[in-house]
Amino acid sequence: MTTPAPRTTPSGARLLAVPDAETAASLTATLLHDAIAASLAERGVARVALSGGRTPLAAYAQLGPAVRDWSAVTVLLADERCVPQDHPDSNAREIRAALGPAARDLRLVPLVENGSPGDRARAYAHDLGPEPIDVVLLGLGEDGHTASLFPAHGALEAEGRTVAVLDAPKPPPERVSLTLPELRAAGSVVLLVTGEGKADALARTLGDPGQTAPASLLRPETLTVVADADALRRADELGLAGG
Numbered sequence: 382m383t384t385p386a387p388r389t390t391p392s393g394a395r396l397l398a399v400p401d402a403e404t405a406a407s408l409t410a411t412l413l414h415d416a417i418a419a420s421l422a423e424r425g426v427a428r429v430a431l432s433g434g435r436t437p438l439a440a441y442a443q444l445g446p447a448v449r450d451w452s453a454v455t456v457l458l459a460d461e462r463c464v465p466q467d468h469p470d471s472n473a474r475e476i477r478a479a480l481g482p483a484a485r486d487l488r489l490v491p492l493v494e495n496g497s498p499g500d501r502a503r504a505y506a507h508d509l510g511p512e513p514i515d516v517v518l519l520g521l522g523e524d525g526h527t528a529s530l531f532p533a534h535g536a537l538e539a540e541g542r543t544v545a546v547l548d549a550p551k552p553p554p555e556r557v558s559l560t561l562p563e564l565r566a567a568g569s570v571v572l573l574v575t576g577e578g579k580a581d582a583l584a585r586t587l588g589d590p591g592q593t594a595p596a597s598l599l600r601p602e603t604l605t606v607v608a609d610a611d612a613l614r615r616a617d618e619l620g621l622a623g624g
């Protein structure tokens with residue numbers, strides 16, 4: 382698909398503004414596909430971290446059949462809820478289902494099902510493996526959370542690769558998330574935001590960086606924001622949607 386002319390946000394991130402959620406899904410699938418293909422061409426393997434939630438599912442449905450060789454792709458979780466892998470709230474379950482049968486050979490690294498959230502976070506930090514993550518797909522909650530990093534939450538200060546969240550304001554409360562340092566170390570990050578319900582959160586994210594908008598603390602040099610017109614409405618009004 383044709384990529385829209387990039388804008389630059391006040392922090393220096395790339396913003397790809399599209400008319401609607403359908404176009405945002407197709408563009409996101411293309412960005413993820415291209416990042417995976419570049420890693421496969423360079424190293425023969427690719428490492429991608431994906432988010433849960435409703436927003437990315439249409440992008441995953443297009444990405445599944447588009448990737449040439451899923452057996453060379455490791456799928457990590459940007460965040461996961463502390464539930465069994467077959468639970469309706471499991472991000473891993475949703476991601477697998479949305480990628481579909483074409484991605485049956487992928488190696489998805491799940492969160493272990495036993496132990497405290499802290500134990501599971503430590504295990505996941507180990508299971509991530511030593512190599513950097515090539516590309517991360519993040520979402521944005523209406524309250525401004527990204528992965529399971531919630532506004533003004535202590536988890537934003539975590540220095541390791543993963544962090545346990547015991548009291549997420551959005552259920553389920555117990556989660557494990559990649560940390561800000563881990564997200565900032567990734568080769569590239571795509572932040573997908575659609576719908577008017579996200580407009581205030583996106584405006585805060587594109588405004589001055591701070592802990593009330595965790596995604597504002599991502600690294601602008603590696604960040605691409607894909608947003609539809611509804612999500613961008615408030616940022617546009619405030620002059621934060623670049624030019």
Ligand SMILES: O=C1O[C@H](COP(=O)(O)O)[C@@H](O)[C@H](O)[C@H]1O
Pocket residue numbers: 432433434435436437459460461462472519520521522523526527528529551
């Ligand atoms: O709880 C979560 O929510 C966010 C946003 O989800 P969405 O349904 O508004 O797209 C998601 O990015 C995250 O992975 C998930 O655990």
